[in-house]
Amino acid sequence: MALSLDDIRHLFDAHGSIAYSGEPVTQLQHALQSATLAEQAGASRELIVAALLHDLGHLLNLQGETPTEQGIDDLHQYFALPFLRPLFSDAVLEPIRLHVDAKRCLCAIDASYHARLSADSVRSLQLQGGVFDVEEAHVFLAKPYAQDALVLRRWDDQAKDAHRVTPELPHFMAMAASIARAQA
Numbered sequence: 001m002a003l004s005l006d007d008i009r010h011l012f013d014a015h016g017s018i019a020y021s022g023e024p025v026t027q028l029q030h031a032l033q034s035a036t037l038a039e040q041a042g043a044s045r046e047l048i049v050a051a052l053l054h055d056l057g058h059l060l061n062l063q064g065e066t067p068t069e070q071g072i073d074d075l076h077q078y079f080a081l082p083f084l085r086p087l088f089s090d091a092v093l094e095p096i097r098l099h100v101d102a103k104r105c106l107c108a109i110d111a112s113y114h115a116r117l118s119a120d121s122v123r124s125l126q127l128q129g130g131v132f133d134v135e136e137a138h139v140f141l142a143k144p145y146a147q148d149a150l151v152l153r154r155w156d157d158q159a160k161d162a163h164r165v166t167p168e169l170p171h172f173m174a175m176a177a178s179i180a181r182a183q184a
Contacts, residue, residue, distance in 0.1 A: 002086035005177055008056070012169055015059040021120040024162040027058060032166040033159035038152070039167075045179050046091035047148055051155055052172045054096045056080040077101075087180050090145065098140075098149035099156060100128050105140045106153060107131040118160065 003011075016028025025033065035052035043051070057076030060083060077100040081093055103121065106113040108131050117125065125131070132140060140146055 003083040023160040036166040037155040050095040094145035095148040102149040102153035108137040
């Protein structure tokens with residue numbers, strides 16, 4: 001079943017107030033902050049929308065406020081893809097799919113990256129397979145959209161500021177509408 005833009009808006013309206021896994025922001029605040037950081041960096045509309053929607057799988061597969069504390073990896077990076085595929089191109093979908101592996105890669109290639117992860121990100125890293133070894137990092141970096149996933153991951157990590165001011169959801173939903181495939 002494909003999601004429409006209205007369905008995505010409804011998911012944020014219905015579940016966006018859920019806490020973002022032990023962080024001082026909600027799911028909606030995290031999404032808006034990620035998209036805002038992407039926009040401020042001059043990213044493409046596709047990558048900005050990917051930043052907005054990268055954690056939509058959490059809202060589609062509700063597992064409570066901090067599933068990692070129960071040892072749950074909700075596979076959110078994959079969960080939303082079938083719902084979004086009819087609506088968006090790979091330029092949106094692939095950075096979403098790869099953003100978890102981007103964390104695993106960054107831990108392998110950036111000595112200081114792991115130390116900056118939040119407690120929940122450290123817990124989820126273990127549930128998601130742990131730090132890549134050298135070969136896994138090399139394979140990841142060769143994938144199409146890997147670089148987009150790496151920058152998305154860094155915005156993801158920064159999008160946990162309870163005081164950051166962002167545009168409202170309609171600003172980014174208009175951007176999503178501008179790149180969405182025509183719906184049947």
